Amino acid sequence: MTTSEEKPLWLPPISLVIVPLCVVMVSFSPWRFIPFNVTGQALLLFIMLRAFCYWPPMVRWVKSMPVFHRAMFALLIGSMIVGHYTLDSRTFYPYVSWFIFPTVREDDPVTCREFIATTAGGKKVRLIVEQLFPSIVQIYPLDDPKQYTPAQLDHLAAALATAYNRRHADDPVRQVDLVVMAVKLHPPAAESRAEPSCQLLKRYDFSSDR
Amino acid sequence: MPVAQTLRLLIGPLELLHEQAGPRLLRLTRLGLFLLWIVKLLLDPLWRLAYLPRELFQPIGILALLPSATIDNLMTPTGLTALWLVTLTVLVIGLTNKAFPLTSTLAAILLTAYSCLIRGFGPAVHTDTVALLAVYVLAGFAWADFFQTKFSKEKSSPSAWSSYPLVTIVALLCLSYCLVGYSRFIRGGLPVFTGDTMEVWAIDASLRAYYFNTNIGWHIPEWPLVVFMLKAGLPVITLFEMTAPLCLVSSHYRWIFIPVMFSFHLLSLVVMNIFFFDDMLLYLLLIDWSRKFPALRSAPK
Numbered sequence: 068m069t070t071s072e073e074k075p076l077w078l079p080p081i082s083l084v085i086v087p088l089c090v091v092m093v094s095f096s097p098w099r100f101i102p103f104n105v106t107g108q109a110l111l112l113f114i115m116l117r118a119f120c121y122w123p124p125m126v127r128w129v130k131s132m133p134v135f136h137r138a139m140f141a142l143l144i145g146s147m148i149v150g151h152y153t154l155d156s157r158t159f160y161p162y163v164s165w166f167i168f169p170t171v172r173e174d175d176p177v178t179c180r181e182f183i184a185t186t187a188g189g190k191k192v193r194l195i196v197e198q199l200f201p202s203i204v205q206i207y208p209l210d211d212p213k214q215y216t217p218a219q220l221d222h223l224a225a226a227l228a229t230a231y232n233r234r235h236a237d238d239p240v241r242q243v244d245l246v247v248m249a250v251k252l253h254p255p256a257a258e259s260r261a262e263p264s265c266q267l268l269k270r271y272d273f274s275s276d277r
Numbered sequence: 278m279p280v281a282q283t284l285r286l287l288i289g290p291l292e293l294l295h296e297q298a299g300p301r302l303l304r305l306t307r308l309g310l311f312l313l314w315i316v317k318l319l320l321d322p323l324w325r326l327a328y329l330p331r332e333l334f335q336p337i338g339i340l341a342l343l344p345s346a347t348i349d350n351l352m353t354p355t356g357l358t359a360l361w362l363v364t365l366t367v368l369v370i371g372l373t374n375k376a377f378p379l380t381s382t383l384a385a386i387l388l389t390a391y392s393c394l395i396r397g398f399g400p401a402v403h404t405d406t407v408a409l410l411a412v413y414v415l416a417g418f419a420w421a422d423f424f425q426t427k428f429s430k431e432k433s434s435p436s437a438w439s440s441y442p443l444v445t446i447v448a449l450l451c452l453s454y455c456l457v458g459y460s461r462f463i464r465g466g467l468p469v470f471t472g473d474t475m476e477v478w479a480i481d482a483s484l485r486a487y488y489f490n491t492n493i494g495w496h497i498p499e500w501p502l503v504v505f506m507l508k509a510g511l512p513v514i515t516l517f518e519m520t521a522p523l524c525l526v527s528s529h530y531r532w533i534f535i536p537v538m539f540s541f542h543l544l545s546l547v548v549m550n551i552f553f554f555d556d557m558l559l560y561l562l563l564i565d566w567s568r569k570f571p572a573l574r575s576a577p578k
Contacts, residue, residue, distance in 0.1 A: 107463035108456075115455065115522055122526065124293040128444065133429060135421040136441050143414055143445055144452065151456045156401040160338035160393055161409045163401055165456035168511075169464040172477040177495075179484035196398075197488040202323050205487060206333075206399040215333075222330035230328055250480050250495045252473055263484060263495055 086113060105152065112148065175252035180209035180268070182227055184240040194227040194243065210247070220245065224271045245269040289529035295443040298567040299575035303439040304374065306446070306562065307381075310411055311371045313558055314388060317405070318365050323391070324357040329398060337401055338393035339386075351394075364391055378423050381416035388412055407453050408555040411446045418442040436575040443562065444525065450559050451521040454538075458518030470515070475507045482549035494548040507548075514541050524563055531563050 090110050094103035119125045129137065150162025157163075182194040196206045207214035215223070224243045232239040248263040295302070336348055343351075350356050364387040371380045392409050396402065418441050426435065461469060468474070476497060483494025497503050517537055523530040539557060546552045567573040 104464050108459045111459045111463070111519070112456075119522070119525075122291075124291070124296065125525075128293050128296060128440070131437065132441060133421075133425045133438075135424045135429065136418065136438060139417045139421040140441065140445055143410075143417055144448060147410065147449055147452055147456075151460075157335075157337040157396075158341070160396065160401050161389065161406045161413075163403065163406060164460075165403065165453055166460040166464065167403060167457050168469070168474065168478050169461045170474075171465055171468045171472055172474050172481075173472055174477055175473070177477055177480040177484065179481060181484070181486075193486065193490075195486045195488075195490065196329075197486070198490070200325050200329060200398075201488055202321050202326055202395045203398050204395065204402045204404055205485075208485065219330060219332055223333065226329050230325065248484055250484065250498065252476060252480070252498055254498050 086110060105154075109152075176249040177252060178210070178247050178249045180245060180247050182209075182224055183244045183246055183265070184228060184231060185242045185244070186235070186238045187241050188238045190238065192231070192240075194224075194231060194240075196223075196227065199227055199230040209245070220269075221271065225273070228271070228273050239273075241272075241274045243271040243273065245271070287529065289527055291526050292528070292565075292568075293444065294447055294525050294528075294531075294563070294565050295440050295567060297574045298440040298443050299436055299573055300439045302567055302573040303442060305573075306443060307374070307377070307415055308372060309558075309561070310408065310415065311368050311384070313408060313555065314384075314412070315365065315368050315372075317555075318361060318368070318391075321361070321395075323361045323394075324354045326394070326398075327352055327354045327357055334397045336393065336397050338396075339389055340393040340397065357394075360387070360391065360394070363387060378416065378419040381412065381419050385409075385412045385416045403453070403457075404551075404553055405555040407450050407559060410449050411559065414442050414445045414449065418445070434576065439575055446559070447525060447562050448522070450556065450562070451524050453556075454518040454521035458515050458521070461515050462519060470508075470512045475511045476504055479507060479548050482551055485550075487550045489546060489550045489552055491547055491550060494550070497548070503548075510541070510544075514538075517541075528565065535560055535563055 087110060090103075090106040093101045094106045129140070132140065146162050150159055151165050153159055153162070154164045184192050184194050186192065197203050209215060209220065209223075224245065228240040228243055245268045246265045247268055248265050250263045331349070331352055334348070334352060336343065340348065351360065364384070367380060367383045367387055371377065371384050388409055392405065418438070421441075422435065422438055425438075465474070479494045479497055483492070483497075486492075497507070514537075517534060520530075521534065524534055539560065542553045542557050567575075
């Protein structure tokens with residue numbers, strides 16, 4: 068049990084001045100050896116954790132833990148925080164860097180590459196990787212040259228056509244178009260469309276496939 | 278003083294969530310979490326991944342530690358079906374609560390391999406990451422219970438230990454939101470909230486479609502009210518993300534947090550085709566069941 072006489076680990080008013088000062092010195096001095104991206108987040112995290120460290124119910128709960136449980140609690144929370152600071156979402160998965168929509172984006176028009184297939188019956192269908200292979204939550208955008216060489220895009224188009232045909236043998240894909248779709252961020256007033264504008268980049272012919 | 282009283286009324290009682298939780302609630306959480314993963318696996322035709330070009334697969338996490346030949350064997354219909362079946366079997370055994378430290382550890386390892394596998398064709402997205410970490414928590418604390426009873430002379434009531442994994446799971450869920458909020462606030466700065474960023478992300482996600490394809494989001498520029506809602510909503514959601522750890526503290530905050538974030542996740546599905554289904558299910562743990570139902574409380578010491 069905690070008592071009100073317990074002295075805090077760091078004197079609050081001093082640490083509240085010193086820690087932000089350290090952040091400023093570390094990230095905004097002429098040397099800037101640690102970017103503000105790291106120190107700024109660390110400061111916010113420090114404030115939050117510190118608040119919990121002094122909140123009596125939390126202190127009571129942690130102190131009531133037997134030693135193995137306390138170690139486990141520290142390990143699990145600590146790993147998640149360390150994982151975030153690796154600034155890497157792949158190497159240590161599931162201890163990842165947590166960022167969703169963290170950067171400014173102002174591309175106009177917004178573009179996206181997609182595979183659009185034409186079936187034997189003349190139907191147009193979008194071949195979406197995440198629908199044909201539902202295990203995958205997201206693939207890399209098809210316009211990312213770091214992720215796909217032209218040959219890899221060809222192989223992907225063929226794999227998607229095959230996967231579609233496996234489930235639609237009665238109306239198989241005969242042709243796949245790699246298109247770039249574009250949506251204007253600031254369209255002219257009263258402009259409305261049923262589909263985004265499309266531009267053909269490459270055509271794959273699968274009419275000879277069985 | 279009326280102002281102080283009103284404030285006190287608004288803030289409400291500050292009590293640690295699940296502090297009184299007992300073994301029954303922990304058991305229900307184990308069942309719920311394992312069932313969630315079982316359903317996810319049952320809905321997932323994992324073996325289809327073998328038909329994607331192998332050169333697009335970039336192993337992540339523990340899979341990156343395996344030799345290339347092992348990955349080649351795994352990425353066959355037989356290898357993937359075997360992983361799927363073994364994982365499913367271990368999860369079903371986990372439901373029985375038999376040798377839980379062992380089965381939950383096996384489940385954690387297999388689910389990690391599975392989660393790494395399905396992220397090998399794209400970015401390591403965050404959906405279901407907290408659900409995986411929750412399995413780690415259940416496994417970790419099951420071992421802590423085991424070692425504590427075996428090796429420690431410390432006298433403590435095992436009934437009271439049930440709150441530890443529950444509070445930790447909620448803490449991890451809140452921490453995930455919190456780190457996302459901090460990251461956006463610090464990395465993006467003010468321009469993320471004042472410019473067209475949210476609109477661009479929404480159109481981009483909508484055009485790319487994913488599994489759920491509502492085909493709605495790319496129309497956003499035609500609807501000024503929705504554009505305004507997105508722009509105004511981002512700072513509000515970021516604020517809720519950054520303050521998410523308050524869920525551990527305040528029941529009043531939780532009753533605002535749950536509907537706000539629930540609507541946000543539903544809106545993300547409609548506008549951006551992104552569904553954080555697992556996180557939404559974990560919101561069930563944001564309700565302090567043991568305070569409402571005495572049967573779910575730990576035995577008094």
